[in-house]
Amino acid sequence: MIIINSSVITANEILEDYAVVINGDTIEKLLPMNEVNTEDYGNVINAKDGYVSAGFIDIHSDYIEGIIAPRPTTIMDFNIGIKESERILSSHGITTMFHSLSIYKEDLFGHKPVRQPDNVNKLIHAIHRTHSEKHLIRHRMHARFELDSVEMMDKIKEHIEENRIHLLSFMDHTPGQGQYRDIEKYRHTMKGYKDLSDDEINAQIAVKKELSRLSVEEMETMSELARSKGIAIASHDDDATEKIDFNESLNTSISEFPITMEVAKYAHSKGMYTLAGAPNIMLGGSHSGNLNAQDAIMEGCISILCSDYYPAAMLHSVFKLNRKANYPLTEGFKLITLNPAKAVQMDDEIGSIEAGKKADLNIIRLFDDYPTITECIVNGKVVSRYHYRID
Structure with a gap:
């Protein structure tokens, strides 16, 4: 050819x-x-x-959740969902997809039944089976582990040992820090998903803050297991340079969605890959009121763009950066090809x-x-x- x-x-x-x-x-x-x-x-x-x-490599996207659970009370067939998703993803140029499944004890937003532990476990198995079946694109699994999901730790370790997970990230969505450090933004977000009063939201915040979390030793154990299998470790929503230092002690190599320019620059200076959402570029800023991705790219402290939840954003964000900010196409395409390939150690074959x-x-x-x-x-x-x- x-x-x-x-x-x-x-x-x-x-x-x-x-x-x-x-x-x-x-x-x-x-x-x-x-x-x-x-x-x-x-x-x-x-x-x-x-x-x-080169084909686009998306290392953070929960798009599959919307395909499989298109309504709050609906779960479609997992295998059909994967097949349908890859036809859509390939039309947007995504040739390698890291399906980013959230490992929650409880999804406070409560709007995605696919995030229930049993369904997450089934979907991990379904993604793994895809490798041995006819498929259009490369499917990989990104396990996004919420720190209060202590009961899921042994199951995730089993998936790592059985080569069903290809990227591991640690998350903490406790209101008052990280993505939701602005409590009022958190309230606004919650009300967008549920009809809740401020008192009800306050009660949920109190419950979330009291949940048990992985200890440092348990995080180190999971990190060491992942590294022994050649799996990259990512952090999520870093909002302070101290978090970057802590994550570095866990051999973290990817900082996903750093909250501020200061943190993004610090992570980048530490040699970490820094990731932002391509929809951030298309929207002109973060939907959560955090880091502006275009500004950070122009400052040289974001090295990867992911689709996050909107596959079309990968292609369009690169051309928007070129058209609106005169960002070179060669550098823009590296954000969605070679750099993510390097971050997940696939650049010897693709990217x-x-x-x-x-x-x-x-x-x-x-x-x-x-x-x-x-x-x-x-x-x-x-x-x-x-x-x-x-x-």
Whole structure:
């Protein structure tokens, strides 16, 4: 297979008027178009002057929860949900998805039955089975462990030992710190999910603050087990430099959603990968009133963008950064390809367009300045194809 008439976005530059040669599931070489004889190839894809990028790697997204639990009282078939999700995800250029499931003792928002422990356990098994079945994209599991979910610790350790988990993060959604350090923001968020009075919310806050949490020793045990299996450790909603220092002691290498610019810069200076949500870029800021992702990217202290809850945001955020802030496309695409691949130790196979790496690629064309994935390719095979009608 060969992709012709393209601008190839590599890790360091954009190669204009180039072709990408694919041999089986692997990128064989890049060629200037003046060296290409299309008759040498059986399958020719014309990018029509569009871009070719590496496939997007999304290491934090709970999108699968909405597919499987589309209504508060509804649970759809897990296997069907995974199959349906990958068709949607590939249309947005996501070729590797870390399904980010929350491990809660109790979901205070109470609006996602898929977050109940039994359902989380079933979904982890379903994601793991996908690897041995026909599938369109690469599925991985990101276990987001809430610190008060003490009863789930042994089950998560079992999943780690059985290679069902590929990224582990520690979370603490206790109101008054982290994402919800602003109690009034927390009240507003809660009222968006439930019809609750201030007194009822205060009662829930009091219960949450009294719950038992993992000890430092238990966190160290889980972290060491994960590292022994080659699994990266992430922190979540860091709101102080002291938390970064503590997380560093747990061998944490990813700081997800740092709350302030100061914390993002400090984590970055420590050599951690720093992650923000691509929807933050599209919205012009955090929906929780925290760090502005575009500002942090321009300051050089955010290294990864994830879809979080909106898959389309990965592609559109990169082009918005380029269009509105003059951020180079090569650097923008690294936020959703090579950098996340490095963070989860997959960059030896995917994350950039290089000879010898897996042929996970996207062809991107602009229709009236609207970026569109016209072809998504995984392991050298086209898994989705879309074109706007011109007539």
